[in-house]
Amino acid sequence: MEKEVICIVCPLGCRINAVVDDATGELKSILGNECHEGVSYAKKEVTSPERVLTTTVITEGSSQPLLPVRSNKPLPKGKLKEVMRELAYVKVKPPLKIGEAAAKNILNTKVDIIATRSLTT
Amino acid sequence: MTRETEVTIVGGGVIGLATARELSKYKVDITLVEKEPDVGWGTTKCTTSQDLTFDAAYFFQGLGAIEGFKDMAFGPPGEPNLVGWERKTDPHVDLRGRIMGRSVGTMEKLCKELDVPYVSCGNIWVCKNKYDYYLLDKGIQHAKKYGYNNGNKIIDKKTLLELEPNINPDRVIGGLYSPEAGCFQVFRLCSALAENARQNGVNILTDSEVKAIERERGGSFILHTAKGDIRTRFVVNAAGLDGWKVAAMVKANNFSTFTIKIQFCILDKKVRNIVKHHVLARGKYNFQIVNIGATADEDASVLLGHAAFFGSKRWDHRITEREFMERIFIPARELYPMISEKDVIRTVAGSLTFENPDSGDIGARIETAPNVPRFVNVVIAFPGSSACVAIAEVVREVLEQEGMPLVKNQKFNPRSEGITDFSKITDRERDAIIAKNPAYSHMVCRCETVPEGEIIEAIRRGATTVDGVKQRVRAGMGRCQGGFCGPRVLEILSRELHKPKEEILLNSKGSRVLYYKSKYLLKEGESDY
Amino acid sequence: MITRDVSLVVIGSGPAGLAAAIKAKESGIDEVVILERSEELGGLLHQCVHNGFGLLCFKEDLTGPEFACRLIEKVNELGIEYNLETMVIELNARRNIKAVNPQKGVMNLNAGAVVLAMGCRERTYHQVGVMGTRPAGVLTAGTAQRYINVEGYLPGKEVVILGSGDIGMIMARRLTLEGAKVLAVVEKLPYVGGLKRNEVQCIHDFDIPLYLQHTVTKIHGNARIEGVTMVEVDGKGDANKATERLIGCDTLLLSVGLIPENELSLQAGVKLDLLTNGPFVSERMETTIPGIFACGNVVTVYDLVDYVMWSGEIAGKSAATLVKGKKTQARKPKRGKESISIKAGNNVRFVSPQSIDKEIEDDVDIYIRVTEPMRNVEISAGDGNEDIYKKIYRAVTPGEMVVVRIPAKQLKTHNELVIKCEKLAWLGININFERCTGCRYCEAICSFGHFDEVNPVKSCIRIYNDLQSNVYFPIIAGPYTDAKCTSQRFVVIQGIEYDACALCPICCPIRPFFMEPGTENSLKCDMCGMDPMCVQFCSSGALTLATEKEE
Numbered sequence A: 001m002e003k004e005v006i007c008i009v010c011p012l013g014c015r016i017n018a019v020v021d022d023a024t025g026e027l028k029s030i031l032g033n034e035c036h037e038g039v040s041y042a043k044k045e046v047t048s049p050e051r052v053l054t055t056t057v058i059t060e061g062s063s064q065p066l067l068p069v070r071s072n073k074p075l076p077k078g079k080l081k082e083v084m085r086e087l088a089y090v091k092v093k094p095p096l097k098i099g100e101a102a103a104k105n106i107l108n109t110k111v112d113i114i115a116t117r118s119l120t121t
Numbered sequence B: 001m002t003r004e005t006e007v008t009i010v011g012g013g014v015i016g017l018a019t020a021r022e023l024s025k026y027k028v029d030i031t032l033v034e035k036e037p038d039v040g041w042g043t044t045k046c047t048t049s050q051d052l053t054f055d056a057a058y059f060f061q062g063l064g065a066i067e068g069f070k071d072m073a074f075g076p077p078g079e080p081n082l083v084g085w086e087r088k089t090d091p092h093v094d095l096r097g098r099i100m101g102r103s104v105g106t107m108e109k110l111c112k113e114l115d116v117p118y119v120s121c122g123n124i125w126v127c128k129n130k131y132d133y134y135l136l137d138k139g140i141q142h143a144k145k146y147g148y149n150n151g152n153k154i155i156d157k158k159t160l161l162e163l164e165p166n167i168n169p170d171r172v173i174g175g176l177y178s179p180e181a182g183c184f185q186v187f188r189l190c191s192a193l194a195e196n197a198r199q200n201g202v203n204i205l206t207d208s209e210v211k212a213i214e215r216e217r218g219g220s221f222i223l224h225t226a227k228g229d230i231r232t233r234f235v236v237n238a239a240g241l242d243g244w245k246v247a248a249m250v251k252a253n254n255f256s257t258f259t260i261k262i263q264f265c266i267l268d269k270k271v272r273n274i275v276k277h278h279v280l281a282r283g284k285y286n287f288q289i290v291n292i293g294a295t296a297d298e299d300a301s302v303l304l305g306h307a308a309f310f311g312s313k314r315w316d317h318r319i320t321e322r323e324f325m326e327r328i329f330i331p332a333r334e335l336y337p338m339i340s341e342k343d344v345i346r347t348v349a350g351s352l353t354f355e356n357p358d359s360g361d362i363g364a365r366i367e368t369a370p371n372v373p374r375f376v377n378v379v380i381a382f383p384g385s386s387a388c389v390a391i392a393e394v395v396r397e398v399l400e401q402e403g404m405p406l407v408k409n410q411k412f413n414p415r416s417e418g419i420t421d422f423s424k425i426t427d428r429e430r431d432a433i434i435a436k437n438p439a440y441s442h443m444v445c446r447c448e449t450v451p452e453g454e455i456i457e458a459i460r461r462g463a464t465t466v467d468g469v470k471q472r473v474r475a476g477m478g479r480c481q482g483g484f485c486g487p488r489v490l491e492i493l494s495r496e497l498h499k500p501k502e503e504i505l506l507n508s509k510g511s512r513v514l515y516y517k518s519k520y521l522l523k524e525g526e527s528d529y
Numbered sequence C: 001m002i003t004r005d006v007s008l009v010v011i012g013s014g015p016a017g018l019a020a021a022i023k024a025k026e027s028g029i030d031e032v033v034i035l036e037r038s039e040e041l042g043g044l045l046h047q048c049v050h051n052g053f054g055l056l057c058f059k060e061d062l063t064g065p066e067f068a069c070r071l072i073e074k075v076n077e078l079g080i081e082y083n084l085e086t087m088v089i090e091l092n093a094r095r096n097i098k099a100v101n102p103q104k105g106v107m108n109l110n111a112g113a114v115v116l117a118m119g120c121r122e123r124t125y126h127q128v129g130v131m132g133t134r135p136a137g138v139l140t141a142g143t144a145q146r147y148i149n150v151e152g153y154l155p156g157k158e159v160v161i162l163g164s165g166d167i168g169m170i171m172a173r174r175l176t177l178e179g180a181k182v183l184a185v186v187e188k189l190p191y192v193g194g195l196k197r198n199e200v201q202c203i204h205d206f207d208i209p210l211y212l213q214h215t216v217t218k219i220h221g222n223a224r225i226e227g228v229t230m231v232e233v234d235g236k237g238d239a240n241k242a243t244e245r246l247i248g249c250d251t252l253l254l255s256v257g258l259i260p261e262n263e264l265s266l267q268a269g270v271k272l273d274l275l276t277n278g279p280f281v282s283e284r285m286e287t288t289i290p291g292i293f294a295c296g297n298v299v300t301v302y303d304l305v306d307y308v309m310w311s312g313e314i315a316g317k318s319a320a321t322l323v324k325g326k327k328t329q330a331r332k333p334k335r336g337k338e339s340i341s342i343k344a345g346n347n348v349r350f351v352s353p354q355s356i357d358k359e360i361e362d363d364v365d366i367y368i369r370v371t372e373p374m375r376n377v378e379i380s381a382g383d384g385n386e387d388i389y390k391k392i393y394r395a396v397t398p399g400e401m402v403v404v405r406i407p408a409k410q411l412k413t414h415n416e417l418v419i420k421c422e423k424l425a426w427l428g429i430n431i432n433f434e435r436c437t438g439c440r441y442c443e444a445i446c447s448f449g450h451f452d453e454v455n456p457v458k459s460c461i462r463i464y465n466d467l468q469s470n471v472y473f474p475i476i477a478g479p480y481t482d483a484k485c486t487s488q489r490f491v492v493i494q495g496i497e498y499d500a501c502a503l504c505p506i507c508c509p510i511r512p513f514f515m516e517p518g519t520e521n522s523l524k525c526d527m528c529g530m531d532p533m534c535v536q537f538c539s540s541g542a543l544t545l546a547t548e549k550e551e
Helices: A037-047 A077-088 B014-024 B055-063 B091-102 B106-114 B130-146 B157-163 B186-199 B240-248 B268-272 B320-336 B385-401 B426-438 B452-460 B466-472 B486-497 C014-024 C043-047 C064-078 C143-152 C166-177 C197-208 C265-267 C306-326 C441-451 C533-537
Strands: A003-004 A015-020 A027-031 A054-059 A066-073 A101-103 A114-115 B004-010 B032-033 B123-127 B152-154 B173-179 B204-207 B210-215 B223-227 B230-237 B257-267 B280-281 B288-294 B302-310 B342-354 B366-370 B374-379 B444-446 C002-013 C032-035 C051-053 C079-082 C089-091 C097-103 C106-114 C120-122 C138-140 C158-162 C181-185 C211-212 C214-220 C229-235 C238-250 C251-254 C257-260 C292-294 C339-344 C348-352 C355-356 C364-370 C375-380 C388-395 C403-408 C415-429 C461-466 C471-474 C484-485 C490-495 C496-498 C543-549
Touching: A003 A037, A003 C197, A015 A037, A015 B055, A054 A077, A066 C064, A066 C143, A114 C339, B004 B014, B004 B223, B014 B032, B014 B152, B014 B385, B032 B230, B055 B426, B055 C211, B106 B385, B106 C364, B123 B130, B123 B157, B130 B173, B157 B173, B173 C158, B186 B204, B186 B385, B230 B240, B230 B385, B230 C079, B230 C143, B240 B342, B240 B374, B257 B374, B280 B320, B288 C064, B320 C496, B366 B385, B374 B385, B426 C097, B426 C106, B452 B466, B452 B486, B466 B486, B486 C143, C002 C014, C002 C306, C014 C032, C014 C043, C014 C064, C014 C106, C014 C181, C014 C306, C043 C064, C043 C143, C051 C064, C064 C306, C089 C265, C097 C158, C097 C355, C106 C306, C120 C143, C138 C143, C143 C166, C143 C251, C158 C166, C158 C229, C166 C181, C166 C197, C166 C251, C181 C214, C197 C211, C214 C238, C214 C441, C265 C292, C265 C388, C265 C533, C339 C348, C339 C471, C348 C415, C364 C375, C364 C415, C388 C403, C388 C415, C415 C471, C533 C543
Parallel strands: B004 B032, B004 B230, B032 B204, B123 B280, B230 B374, C002 C032, C002 C106, C032 C079, C106 C292, C138 C251, C158 C181, C158 C251, C181 C211, C339 C415
Antiparallel strands: A003 A015, A015 A027, A054 A066, A066 A114, A101 A114, B123 B173, B152 B173, B210 B223, B223 B230, B257 B302, B257 B342, B280 B288, B288 B302, B366 B374, C089 C097, C097 C106, C120 C257, C214 C229, C229 C238, C339 C355, C348 C364, C364 C403, C375 C388, C375 C415, C415 C543, C461 C471, C484 C490, C490 C496
């Protein structure tokens, strides 16, 4: 299987073509990068792309209607949709300090969703 | 429950409101119905409002545009045809002239009474060539005949250049200067008229579109509106663009109309340094007037406009068109080469409904249809807002002829107080107002310096929409066009009207600003993502 | 009414204002007062819930609110006075400020120095000539961001975004995550306006259709938007009417540019540079009015918050120096003969700051943007005779600012510096094998620089020793070429078939040389980002950098 990724390491944005073994999922070759950084970027992107999720959760009992949050570690890219759905039902109550988890080990990914600002009444 | 009233005015534009106020000087039960959530949102919305010093029809029609002008689009440019064009003596044409004569001095007085800003900015009708001078001369004859010529002076090129140092000297030869001519904010006037009318007993019903009209045996009318039925003895049809629709409901169309579309740009206030007065000139095409200036606020942005003729099509007046931008800017830049499209902060479109000039001229009709007594149609395009007092008086005269009893209302109060403009008062006054009401110390609109207190006041006086607030206190009219203050105005509306934020409208029915609460789409499974 | 004299007033408490206030206080000014129009410090950082803040200055990847928190903590720690919900309504050249505040009413402050940090506002669709109706549902991306991230409302669910600036792309992602459908991101240029990272992570990640060289010309719908007309545009920006199509939507978001918010600056009489839309500033971030400084997006729209913060620190420090050093009047900022004016040259859209004091001691960072995306360029600063700064870049684009560091020591008798960007026709390493001594420093530094270990097998340059002639040959792995090797008999290069490989076998991706051990990846020389280390470390001068500027 061939996959194409756009490298984000520098403004060139090389279109890197990666060939992955259909059976094992292993990376077979990488073409299109103009420098070495592209290789490690493409490898990661093709085999296990991850993204930091930043979003908001609804609050209860606070004058702030929303609390901005982030995942404390990158999440698998494919899980973002599910995590957003899960977080839609989370209601967070004050007090909560910046960095504290609004939701722990979300969907068993071992990633916490932490507050990026304090929540007060 | 049918509401019982004596006179119903259909249409809450400047004419309908002025008529309501005029009639409230008498002991008559008056109801005004307006289809939008706020007054002044229809035809009135796209107008300039300055004192009448010259009949725009002269410049507007150009020369030789009589034959086939119903079918013309923009009208051919080129050499004017002087032969065969004379204003006919048509009573409807005469009516316009008489109204213009009666309007002299009325707007300044009205604005003073209603505490609406009125500024004597001075008008200049610019002549670009000798044909313009010919038209000017004819126009002055008209003005002299009907008595509105008093402030006017014909000026030569030298004087014009002194008055307007930035105008392109190669393009002008002189003009007509009226130093005392003033201008005013028509939206403010509408809300002030509405408040004053209300104070004097008029019932103003918004969100009340008239869907059908029945004629009763006894001679009354039953109006079926979106918010209920009204039984009324007299009807004044001041519904502007929808006037024909309302008249058709009782088969009272003894007139036909054609629509002219207008497009305006609002320019950045820095253009104020370029154009010193309100300047008007004939545009490149017939039926086009270039119109630069005309805002009643010395600090505010400048209007730049253009009118175009579209025959008898009922054009969609709200849509701004790219072609018009060129037609606006080409003649404007001819006079002021330093203005450009980069100065535009907003574009607005609207239209005027004219009486169909079979007679070859622009007319006005304020009369009943032959078979429908007590149903007065008001069809007049210009003079419009600038003649609203005179027009209202004529309507009253027609109603009197139709049998409406006029007993003076001793409690009529002509005065209304406007909303205090925080940006214009002294620091001492500011402190005083803040001490009484701390909401005045909380600035909401940065561009126009509008505090929360002013916005709350606007809501108290009838604003129910974001634009309704904007029209009354200017929040959102500045350079950022509501980018910063928009969410804050919406929040204040939601709080003061006790309505959830999702229900707050931008201006007309159905124009919700926000749709969903956060996370709604994720929970309801409506999202594709 | 309150009247007070204050040493330093900072207008605006976004990252620029906070950084300026903090630096000023740390530099010894006791009386620093922040005036902020919102209900809390931090400016727009609070609505920027995404990450990417602080990568350069804190070496961390923070979200907007976290970045704000860092600065706000410092403000509290230092005990800096701040007034919230305070709108400045007047400012003049004598640094008299009039502001309105809920508790204190009208405040008149006479400031020893002022730092302007008001940020910017968003361009509206009226200013980019979108015609049509004026319904609800049309808003700028920043306003939408406030509704979605702070107030908790979605403006709609089927969205078209006009403009591919960073804020537009970020909102594309945000809306999609919140369950809305983004139908298109429409951009009139042939490339995206913001960072590549955002293009990938906000648009391509979600398969959002991206229409380059397109624009929206008309809005449809009466009370609420129902659709837009989209059309293809050519290089000059002219629309090709034949390509018009209607996209049904219920929301249109605009990300068509940011304009520095200089209302107060204009009131005070500060001169603005039309290229940046912000004030002319010196390297001290002082404007043309003595004692009035400016920093952050009000000066020019920066891409990274790190640059914004650094500009604030400079302004704060300079303002502090002025306040501490002055007697009764502010000294005139050095202009004319005492300062060097910086101008934008070929292919450079603007420079900021626009002047440097002749007597500076520290190097100065000048921020520039190029006019279009270019590859293999040299950015230089000089006065026409000699260049005092030169750097080669493999790729530059208008969406990413370039920082030009002017070395103070090299400024001698300059009156003017022009910063320009020139395309290089060819870039390579010259090998003069006759000078090669076989020291192999190049192999060591190459593998070390790329793989953190000294291992010649991982180096892109190898020295081959011809034992018979005892000559050393440096050989460099080639860069990427357009070669499709069929590994049988034919090779296709740039569409032409060859019987045998026409390339040097050393750079062929399927030959055994220059392969990363244990993988199938070939090693390619990337010129170390335009400053090859092998050239720097070559002890004999066998390796030199070769460039030729395009005529």
